[in-house]
Amino acid sequence: MTYALEITRIGGPEVLRKTELAVVAPGEGQVLIRNYANAVNFIDTIIRRGEMPEGMMPDLPFVPGVEGAGVVETIGAGVDGIAVGDRVAWMGPVGAGGYGTHSVIEASFVTRMTDDVSFETAASIPVNAMTAYHMLVNLGAAKAGKTVLVHAAAGGVGTMALQIAKHLGLTVIASVSTDKTSYAHEQGADHVINYRKEDVTARVMELTGGRGVDLTLNPVSGDTLKSDLDALAPLGTVVLFGFLAGPPAGNFAEDLAKHFQKSVAVRVSDIYTYFTNHPNAFNADMATVFDLLKQDVLRPQVTTLPIEEAAEAHRRLEAGDTTGKLVLRID
Secondary structure, three states, X not given: OOXXXXXXOOOOHHHEEXXXXXXXXXXXXXXXXXXXXXXXXXXXXXXXXXOOOOOOOOOOOEOOOXXXXXXXXXXXXXXXXXXXXOEEEEEOOOOOOOOEOEEEEEHHHEEEOOOOOOHHHHHOOHHHHHHHHHHHHHHOOOOOOOEEEEOOOOOHHHHXXXXXXXXXXXXXXXXXXXXXHHHHHHOXXXXXXXXXXXXXXXXXXXXXXXXXXXXXXXXXXXXXXXXXXXXXXXXXXXXXXXXXXXXXXXXXXXXXXXXXXXXXXXXXXXXXXXXXXXXXXXXXXXXXXXXXHHOOOOOOOEEEEEHHHHHHHHHHHHHOOOOOEEXXXXX
């Protein structure tokens, strides 16, 4: 049986409903994948709540899911390097339909994986690991000897960022809540700051001998952009990749001018900008990321639920009751 879970109307997790799915043939440059696992992301819950930015909300009913893993069933014309029967992981655009048995994906965003990698592990990799790798390497110029501050370090992207940064030879400082400090240490953090009990900027300056960090990875924003600027070393960079606490607070012009003589930079990162505008580079980086998985550099922390419990997965994600990545198994 081919099926999917649809968002039938705006609302709580209960609006997800199972429906029969018509399988679509792949077009030129595309592959049809039988999904066996799909990862849960915040964008799935944002769409479900109807909180996408103006003009970006998809029509309902809608099948969420932007990354997954499975087996190639059909390939379209012009596809090289991928064959029917290959075990693959993929990342797709909004509308890729990962909460279903089948997805049609552009071949540029599909990566073959080895037989010893489970579908659940592979599904947890593309969005989080690619986001972390892109911010560290392409935007942050990360290299051995530099120092990075990772906010929300116990989350999916944070976990990957800790592991990749440590592999690259950076000194890694993690910011987490009280109950996740041990977890952050286990994932590779050299230092862990409990932001509920400590002043993050003051602690960063203490840990770096007053120099500050070369890079911060920040999905929080709100008041944290201002404090990140304070925590930067000369020529340092803040990379914003989310707004869990809302848009940046304060007067950005004044906050930035205050640090003019440090020549700091503020970048924003939406992984889909890279995905859309540089598909070949994205594909090469995703192959690199999966090689890091093969080398055991990446150790995704995965919690798996059957797809029938997708509503429960949404509840856990929205409540912050997770570490690592939530993945749905599709039988």
